[in-house]
Every structure is written in C-alpha cells, then in structure tokens.
Amino acid sequence: MRFEPSKPYSEACDQNRDPILAVLRRYLDRPGTVLEIGSGTGQHAVYFGAALPHLDWQPSDVPAHLPGIRLWIEEAALPNVAEPLKLDVRRTPWPVQAVDGVYSANTAHIMHWPDVEAMFEGVGRVLRPGGCFCLYGPFNEDGEFTSESNARFHMSLQMRDPGMGIRDKADLDRLAGAAGLELVEDVVMPVNNFTLVWRKR
Numbered sequence: 001m002r003f004e005p006s007k008p009y010s011e012a013c014d015q016n017r018d019p020i021l022a023v024l025r026r027y028l029d030r031p032g033t034v035l036e037i038g039s040g041t042g043q044h045a046v047y048f049g050a051a052l053p054h055l056d057w058q059p060s061d062v063p064a065h066l067p068g069i070r071l072w073i074e075e076a077a078l079p080n081v082a083e084p085l086k087l088d089v090r091r092t093p094w095p096v097q098a099v100d101g102v103y104s105a106n107t108a109h110i111m112h113w114p115d116v117e118a119m120f121e122g123v124g125r126v127l128r129p130g131g132c133f134c135l136y137g138p139f140n141e142d143g144e145f146t147s148e149s150n151a152r153f154h155m156s157l158q159m160r161d162p163g164m165g166i167r168d169k170a171d172l173d174r175l176a177g178a179a180g181l182e183l184v185e186d187v188v189m190p191v192n193n194f195t196l197v198w199r200k201r
Helices: 011-027 043-051 063-076 113-126 148-160 169-178
Strands: 032-037 055-061 099-105 127-137 181-189 193-200
Touching: 011 043, 011 099, 011 127, 011 181, 011 193, 032 043, 032 113, 043 055, 043 063, 043 099, 055 063, 099 113, 113 127, 113 169, 113 181, 127 181, 169 181, 169 193
Parallel strands: 032 055, 032 099, 099 127
Antiparallel strands: 127 193, 181 193
C-alpha cells in the first residue's frame, strides 16, 4: 500500500486570503513575476495564482515546507504557479535574480531579527524599480501592541522562542528605507493585522 501524504492546512490562510487579495489586486496589477517568501502550506500560492492569472507566482520557503507546498501546487495544476524554491533569506545569492513584486505573510514575527534584516536586504536586491513588497501580519505601532490579543500572541511567541516576536512598523520601515524601498500604504486588515506596502525606488 502506498502512503499518500495529506496537504498541510491552515485555517488562518482561508480566513485572511480575500482581504489580502484585495490589496494585492491594487499593487500587483501588471504582468510579471512575484516572489512569495515563506509560502508555508502553499494555500496562498494557489489561491492568489488562480485569482491573479496575469502574474507568474514563485513560491519559496525553507526545505521542510517544500513537500507540502508541492502537494497544493500539483493539485491545483495552475500554469502560472511555479515549483517552490528553497530560500534561506540569509544565504546569497537568492535563487531568483529579479522579480516584479514580492509578497510575504506572517513571517516577520517568526523569523529572528537578523533574518528579518536579511529579508529586506534581499528584497531590495531582487525587486525591480517600481515593484512592490507587500508584507502581511501583526505589527506594533510606536512600540505599542495594537490589541490585547496581539500582546498575548507576542508572549506566546517569546515562550516558544525568545528570538520571535511581533515587530514594530517603524523598525521595519527603517530596514525598507535602507533597502531602497518607500512605504506607500499601511492597510488595516481584519483580526488586528496589517499589510505594509513598499515600492522600490
């Protein structure tokens, strides 16, 4: 008997995909290639790939997540969603040379801070001028949590790994500025999340 692995699933991905898609439609509106950093289960890759057929969607993640992402991609069989790439944000060069957009969800609070720094540096290298970086997740404002639930979430992250934690928008924007990116919109999302959108100068 052959063992068939089951696709990984995140309920949060199903809950946040439409609000995120509304933002992506505004900023990733021209044909081109989009790099997704930290594709996780692969749910967003196939959903956004189907909804945005003018884009070539390039998933990526650490090796442990690639098999699950492939299951979603193989089932969807979309012509514009590529085989997921192994991406360690700290290792250069990245496996892509130039892209027209970058998207990442719920990664900045999982990565350790040096990895967040490396992510922004890498985005600055591979993103073409005029392209946008859309980063979704919970973020602090002026050093303060935006909700009690985010404060509790931060505490739970710190208990798992002291290197994790909700990042402050101002700190992320400083990294973006150093990478040649300019903040164009801070979009309030459901459930105390945000999508930060930067454009490459």
